[in-house]
Amino acid sequence: NAGVTQTPKFRVLKTGQSMTLLCAQDMNHEYMYWYRQDPGMGLRLIHYSVGEGTTAKGEVPDGYNVSRLKKQNFLLGLESAAPSQTSVYFCASRRQGGSYGYTFGSGTRLTVV
Amino acid sequence: GENVEQHPSTLSVQEGDSAVIKCTYSDSASNYFPWYKQELGKGPQLIIDIRSNVGEKKDQRIAVTLNKTAKHFSLHITETQPEDSAVYFCAASIGQAGTALIFGKGTTLSVSS
Numbered sequence A: 001n002a003g004v005t006q007t008p009k010f011r012v013l014k015t016g017q018s019m020t021l022l023c024a025q026d027m028n029h030e031y032m033y034w035y036r037q038d039p040g041m042g043l044r045l046i047h048y049s050v051g052e053g054t055t056a057k058g059e060v061p062d063g064y065n066v067s068r069l070k071k072q073n074f075l076l077g078l079e080s081a082a083p084s085q086t087s088v089y090f091c092a093s094r095r096q097g098g099s100y101g102y103t104f105g106s107g108t109r110l111t112v113v
Numbered sequence B: 001g002e003n004v005e006q007h008p009s010t011l012s013v014q015e016g017d018s019a020v021i022k023c024t025y026s027d028s029a030s031n032y033f034p035w036y037k038q039e040l041g042k043g044p045q046l047i048i049d050i051r052s053n054v055g056e057k058k059d060q061r062i063a064v065t066l067n068k069t070a071k072h073f074s075l076h077i078t079e080t081q082p083e084d085s086a087v088y089f090c091a092a093s094i095g096q097a098g099t100a101l102i103f104g105k106g107t108t109l110s111v112s113s
Helices: none
Strands: A004-007 A010-013 A019-025 A031-038 A042-051 A054-057 A065-067 A073-078 A087-094 A108-112 B004-007 B010-014 B019-025 B032-038 B045-051 B056-059 B062-067 B072-077 B086-094 B100-103 B107-112
Touching: A004 A087, A019 A031, A019 A087, A019 A108, A031 A073, A031 B100, A042 A065, A042 A073, A042 B100, A073 A087, B004 B086, B010 B019, B019 B086, B019 B107, B032 B062, B032 B100, B045 B056, B045 B062, B072 B086
Parallel strands: A010 A108, B010 B107
Antiparallel strands: A004 A019, A019 A073, A031 A042, A031 A087, A042 A054, A065 A073, A087 A108, B004 B019, B019 B072, B032 B045, B032 B086, B056 B062, B062 B072, B086 B100, B086 B107
């Protein structure tokens, strides 16, 4: 079992460029999430999905879009990258239900110059 | 919006001492409270969790307590070891049916031998 796999692990973008971060899980989890982690800010929820074809906004959704076309994949897109989006991005997934902890991926470190 | 406050931001203890990290939450509907440990360069890992109908839970050297009236929960680590050194995050469920988690800003625990 690979768990939650994030691609790529590192990326440097120029301001205004676009990119897509891929998250894949092999645990048949219904729910998937994207968080960003910045120094001193903890983990902040960007977008999440409770099932294939559904997405919802989190705490800091501006500048990001997401898609969940397949149950095992959750994509995070940046249409026009800004330096403020320099961060470490974590994907997580969990089973359906109210009391199950997340399984996190190992993160994508994104730098926008 | 909903938030989780976590204290202290840094904590230094001697090996063998106890460590306590405290969190408060704002959403009275929160019913699930996990704790995560994050080692350098890795994604957060679930170490213990507690549900709103339970006041205390223990797992070897780790315990969590919950006071729903005060909206307060704490992580207790006894007999600390150098390998306990990491960043610890508390979280609380939010949203419809507790779908997502919001996180505290983290506590950097350093255990010196």
